[in-house]
Amino acid sequence: MKTLVIVSHPYPEQSHAIKALQRTAAQQPNVTVRNLESLYGxxxxxxxxxxxxxxxxxxDRIVLLFPIHWFNLTPMLKAYLNQVWTHGWAFGPDGTSLKGKQMLVVTTTGATAHLYSEQGLIESTVEQVLTPMKASALYVGMEYTPPLAFHSAMGASEEALAGFQQAFAERLRA
Ligand SMILES: Cc1cc2nc3c(=O)[nH]c(=O)nc-3n(C[C@H](O)[C@H](O)[C@H](O)COP(=O)(O)O)c2cc1C
Structure with missing residues (x-):
């Protein structure tokens, strides 16, 4: 299976977790990495x-890798969807280019796993926060696979980052 990993982080110089996960992706076979801010500022x-x-x-599989900022996508990732997933290419009468491909969202959060639960402060799971991505994937005929979320990622230890990397590598190899 060929995998495209689209990475976005609006503050690359401050990133540890997403950068570590991008490095992991780049080391896997059959994986192409495109970092939106590296390519387009x-x-x-x-x-x-x-x-x-x-x-x-x-x-065959498109991975979107980004940090959760204000419970949302990054600006460049949203712009990517607006500009690249066009009518006539991704949707519309002849727009079937993404049909049948898998989508995997991989994200990092500053908050804890507990916050992302019905009992937590936001009364929402990470799956619920990512509803727009699920809707977008299904809208263009993709298979939406369960997202991978790494919590408490702000200032995470090297050990924690290594754990994130291992889990991501395993998912990419699956
Ligand atoms: C502007 C901004 C907004 C953020 N909003 C959220 C948020 O809504 N929910 C959350 O769990 N973490 C939030 N965070 C924390 C980031 O998700 C976290 O620092 C990031 O995922 C860690 O990855 P990085 O080291 O690559 O930046 C925010 C951070 C910044 C800078």
């Missing part, structure tokens, strides 16, 4: 749409 208009669509065309 922070400019939501700068996407090479043809190149991004071509990268997706060659993949």
């Amino acid at each position: 922070h400019n939501p208009q700068a996407f090479d749409v043809a190149a991004e669509q071509e990268a997706s065309d060659g993949a």
Whole structure:
């Protein structure tokens, strides 16, 4: 299975967890990594749409790797969906390019696993927070696979990061 990993972090210089997970992805066989801020800076208009669509065309699985900021996607990842998943390519009468591919969301959160539960402060699970991604995947005919969320990732120890990396590598090899 060929996997495309789209990475986005709006503050790359402050990132530890996403950077570590990106390194893990890059070390796996049959995985291509594209970091949106590395390619396009922070400019939501700068996407090479043809190149991004071509990268997706060659993949069986698309992984979206980003930190949760304000219970949401990063700005460049949202812009990527707006610009790259176009009518006529991703959806619409002839838009079936993503159909049948798997989507895997991999995210890091500052908050604890308990906060992301019905009993926690936000009364929502991480799966519920990621509902827009599930809806988007299903809308374009993708198979939405269970997301991988790494909690308490802000200032996580090297040991914790290694655990995140191992779990991500195992999922990529699955
Ligand atoms: C602007 C901003 C907003 C954040 N919002 C959330 C949030 O809504 N929920 C949460 O659990 N963590 C939040 N965090 C914490 C980040 O998710 C956490 O620091 C990140 O996932 C760790 O990965 P990194 O080392 O690659 O930055 C936020 C952090 C920043 C900088």
